[in-house]
Amino acid sequence: MDSKPPPAVLTIAGSDSGGGAGIQADLKAFTAFGCYGTSVITALTAQNTQGVQGVHPTPPEFLEQQLTSVLDDIEIRGMKTGMLYDAEHTRRIARTLRAHYGDVSKVPPLVVDPVAVSTSGHVLLHEDAVSVMIEELFPLATLITPNKPEAELLLSRKGASVKIETLEDMIAASEKLLAFGSKAVLVKGGHVSLTMADVHRISAAHPEVTIVPESFLDENMEILQVNQEDLASRQLVVDVLREGEKVTLFVSPRIESSSTHGTGCTLSAVIASALAKGESVVEATRQATIYTHVGIETAFPVGRGHGPLNHMHNLLPRLVPPPTASNPHPLTRILIQSSRETWKAYVEHDFVKQLARGTLPRECFLHFVKQDYLYLKYYARAYGLLVAKSSTYSSIQTATQTIVNVINEVATHKTFCAQWGISEEELTATPESPSTTAYGAYLLDIGLQGDSAKLIMALAACLLGYGEVGLWLKKEASKPDSWVKLDGNVYLRWIEDYSGEHYQSAVKLGIETIETLAAADPPNALRFQEWCAIWEKCTRLEKGFWDMALNLL
Numbered sequence: 290m291d292s293k294p295p296p297a298v299l300t301i302a303g304s305d306s307g308g309g310a311g312i313q314a315d316l317k318a319f320t321a322f323g324c325y326g327t328s329v330i331t332a333l334t335a336q337n338t339q340g341v342q343g344v345h346p347t348p349p350e351f352l353e354q355q356l357t358s359v360l361d362d363i364e365i366r367g368m369k370t371g372m373l374y375d376a377e378h379t380r381r382i383a384r385t386l387r388a389h390y391g392d393v394s395k396v397p398p399l400v401v402d403p404v405a406v407s408t409s410g411h412v413l414l415h416e417d418a419v420s421v422m423i424e425e426l427f428p429l430a431t432l433i434t435p436n437k438p439e440a441e442l443l444l445s446r447k448g449a450s451v452k453i454e455t456l457e458d459m460i461a462a463s464e465k466l467l468a469f470g471s472k473a474v475l476v477k478g479g480h481v482s483l484t485m486a487d488v489h490r491i492s493a494a495h496p497e498v499t500i501v502p503e504s505f506l507d508e509n510m511e512i513l514q515v516n517q518e519d520l521a522s523r524q525l526v527v528d529v530l531r532e533g534e535k536v537t538l539f540v541s542p543r544i545e546s547s548s549t550h551g552t553g554c555t556l557s558a559v560i561a562s563a564l565a566k567g568e569s570v571v572e573a574t575r576q577a578t579i580y581t582h583v584g585i586e587t588a589f590p591v592g593r594g595h596g597p598l599n600h601m602h603n604l605l606p607r608l609v610p611p612p613t614a615s616n617p618h619p620l621t622r623i624l625i626q627s628s629r630e631t632w633k634a635y636v637e638h639d640f641v642k643q644l645a646r647g648t649l650p651r652e653c654f655l656h657f658v659k660q661d662y663l664y665l666k667y668y669a670r671a672y673g674l675l676v677a678k679s680s681t682y683s684s685i686q687t688a689t690q691t692i693v694n695v696i697n698e699v700a701t702h703k704t705f706c707a708q709w710g711i712s713e714e715e716l717t718a719t720p721e722s723p724s725t726t727a728y729g730a731y732l733l734d735i736g737l738q739g740d741s742a743k744l745i746m747a748l749a750a751c752l753l754g755y756g757e758v759g760l761w762l763k764k765e766a767s768k769p770d771s772w773v774k775l776d777g778n779v780y781l782r783w784i785e786d787y788s789g790e791h792y793q794s795a796v797k798l799g800i801e802t803i804e805t806l807a808a809a810d811p812p813n814a815l816r817f818q819e820w821c822a823i824w825e826k827c828t829r830l831e832k833g834f835w836d837m838a839l840n841l842l
């Protein structure tokens with residue numbers, strides 16, 4: 290957590306007795322996101338995962354009293370509204386906010402989630418409140434976050450009946466909604482069925498539209514991709530953010546799940562939290578879409594109906610979900626995502642880029658190859674330790690096979706060095722750099738102290754990372770006018786080796802090994818945290834290895 294005290298955020302919404310949506314979802318999301326949550330309750334609902342059994346509105350004067358109590362005492366850095374109940378409640382909220390802050394520009398970041406109907410079909414907002422919300426609340430808002438039916442409802446206030454079916458419709462709707470006076474609009478795509486083809490079409494027609502995550506197609510995880518066609522037809526959720534002319538699409542794979550109760554509440558609560566921490570609207574939305582996505586992915590069963598997402602996934606160490614068709618390698622995915630920044634700094638290192646352009650200074654490459662030659666000895670020995678810890682012939686065989694692969698890799702290094710006049714004697718006599726010793730010693734240390742699972746995690750970052758680099762460069766090289774130069778590149782052989790079938794089948798084996806491990810003996814929270822920490826550390830050591838080679842000059 291930050292060293293700064295958590296910012297205070299406020300939700301003005303309805304209570305969900307079932308704990309999945311409304312005030313309860315908001316307070317959980319605020320807490321999980323490191324904020325101090327305060328609340329003003331517009332209505333009590335008797336609600337569970339199966340539906341809303343009753344609604345009891347807060348007396349309007351008391352609603353106002355709650356808001357005044359909070360604002361008079363606590364410095365609120367971000368706010369959100371959810372279920373507002375009716376016109377009177379909505380008006381009181383807007384007017385109290387205006388009166389308290391005096392000037393619209395002084396209102397802290399406000400996210401208005403125009404909640405109208407619950408997932409279970411219960412009306413949560415009286416018809417007469419819609420125009421008050423548009424006229425009095427939207428002009429105070431940093432962002433409004435309608436889903437498809439809510440956007441259609443809001444736009445119907447302009448007379449014409451609007452249907453939102455396509456990504457183009459969502460983008461057009463965002464422009465019309467912005468005219469209501471908020472600074473930004475997020476049209477949520479949960480109710481619109483889209484695929485990658487839709488995203489490609491928009492990005493071809495409107496190159497100015499930003500796609501987040503930029504690397505959605507590869508997710509920086511080429512190694513996990515089986516089939517490009519599967520990806521193209523994969524069902525997506527796309528949320529469209531508009532700030533003035535600027536449009537950003539937030540893309541994530543659609544998860545077939547009934548645990549989506551409270552997703553809208555949670556998304557807007559996290560955006561408000563991130564805004565309270567000083568993030569931009571784009572960054573706040575990015576963080577919130579990821580948080581919500583993972584919340585659905587890791588949801589646990591609650592009740593008999595539409596359960597809530599998991600609000601605690603970033604508080605409790607995340608355990609590994611079972612493999613599914615859309616996520617066949619859940620552990621690998623979590624490991625990479627949990628160390629995303631370091632992983633990216635490793636696999637997209639300047640060393641790799643210069644090597645792929647063919648501009649890497651020879652000295653750097655040779656220094657790297659020599660050090661890698663020395664490192665691989667540790668690596669092979671660590672696999673030797675793994676053999677010693679194995680209890681089945683099949684795991685002994687897998688580890689032994691890897692040792693043989695490493696020895697073949699070393700032979701490649703020798704050939705490389707021979708080409709540049711460096712003999713095996715010189716290779717062996719090369720003094721080890723501190724980065725090599727650090728990494729090698731760490732592998733052996735993990736092997737000596739821990740169970741075999743920890744050692745397997747430590748060994749995986751190297752195996753998978755080089756596999757990722759190989760596939761990434763191969764993909765980049767295949768693009769027209771690519772920055773990767775294969776023709777005449779002195780390092781071509783290196784690229785071919787790591788993108789080649791032989792190395793890639795070793796990577797596949799590595800992925801299967803860690804996935805099987807997680808599936809056969811699901812880690813408890815502590816063990817899982819250890820795995821993530823080991824993976825992160827090795828990813829960092831890998832990056833350090835390339836830093837060492839580049840910083841030579």
Ligand SMILES: Cc1ncc(COP(=O)(O)O)c(N)n1
Nearest residue numbers: 303304310311407408550551
């Ligand atoms: C108090 C309250 N606020 C908001 C929602 C909408 O959430 P969902 O669309 O997931 O039912 C709800 N059901 N209850």
